[in-house]
């Protein structure tokens with residue numbers, strides 16, 4: 001394998017054994033990006049010093065990383081793939097960026113995403129779509145589609161994404177890599193441009209489970225700058241990678257194996273369950289009875305929070321400012337209107353309108369408040385399930401990657417691609433997607449493992465045990 005195809009832990013071993021140097025790794029990635037990004041269109045901005053600066057030999061982890069375009073990097077334009085943030089240069093680093101920098105990982109650049117993370121395909125980006133490295137006519141998933149695509153195409157060793165309703169796990173599944181959403185409160189959101197503040201979490205997208213644990217070690221932990229980030233010690237997650245599931249109880253929720261699911265996706269997930277059974281895990285049928293309300297609940301709470309968070313983009317403080325050209329004299333309100341009409345894309349406008357509606361006087365109780373109540377019921381379903389099982393296994397996405405353009409004019413079809421991932425955000429629990437094979441179309445399929453809050457260790461243990469007995473994570477795309 002070429003250097004750019006290796007995992008972070010393999011590269012760290014090679015550096016330790018003097019088989020390679022941080023400089024060689026940078027060079028190898030640089031050439032790979034030059035060769036394939038014209039096909040994949042994943043980077044929206046390469047940082048000048050990312051792969052060019054000479055790394056300090058004292059750096060603990062000199063493995064280059066790609067960053068989703070919604071995390072503030074001091075001195076680098078950060079836009080959330082939205083025209084409204086064009087020209088916005090944050091004066092500070094997000095906490096995760098600061099932690100990554102402290103480890104000495106060079107930041108390669110910002111990668112593409114759906115505008116403000118609204119979407120499941122990366123097509124709503126103001127920079128245009130990113131391609132799935134496994135089939136360039138297909139979407140990489142979203143909203144962290146750029147993060148998943150650069151790892152799958154070996155244009156980065158690993159990447160950071162954010163997940164509000166599935167935005168790390170669904171693209172990881174569609175691109176055949178590992179993506180994990182930590183427990184709400186495990187990783188600081190300071191400097192993550194907010195979509196829905198009670199659902200957003202930052203997490204790693206990597207080539208295998210060990211890298212996922214390594215990157216979570218770096219980014220997790222309390223932060224005085226984010227009061228929702230829990231003050232709880234961070235274990236060394238690599239200690240959970242033990243390849244032993246004997247005696248573990250794993251739940252299969254009946255509500256997740258439904259009609260409409262691609263038959264070959266279902267078959268791959270059932271194969272994975274069979275394999276884990278052979279390794280000694282015990283499977284139990286469970287029920288999460290409120291699952292059918294998850295999508296509706298998510299799109300009420302998520303849009304309500306998004307509409308509040310997006311109110312700050314008014315042309316005054318951040319990014320774009322537009323005056324109407326047709327008026328000789330324009331007021332402040334005219335400027336707000338013109339800026340927001342031109343700065344936001346279609347999906348962002350749809351979310352602002354939906355959210356403002358469900359929060360408005362007279363509708364608040366019927367929609368938003370009811371949404372919060374159903375969210376509690378969904379959370380209680382999981383609490384009950386985790387009284388009897390150690391982990392829950394489901395598919396990550398009902399289908400493999402779809403074609404660019406196929407769902408973009410049908411928001412409901414797009415929203416339904418998150419049916420398996422949304423509940424973990426509503427319940428605040430950790431969840432990981434790992435590769436479990438390929439569909440009949442030759443595209444990757446993902447397996448989702450969920451555990452109780454702050455039990456990332458159990459999640460990694462099950463994921464690692466499965467991975468160590470398969471070869472899926474070793475497949476590399478040739479572009």
Ligand code: GLN
Pocket residue numbers: 117118119120142143162163164165166167168195302418
């Ligand atoms: N696809 C979902 C949405 O459009 C989830 C996005 C996300 O997790 N950021 O809201």
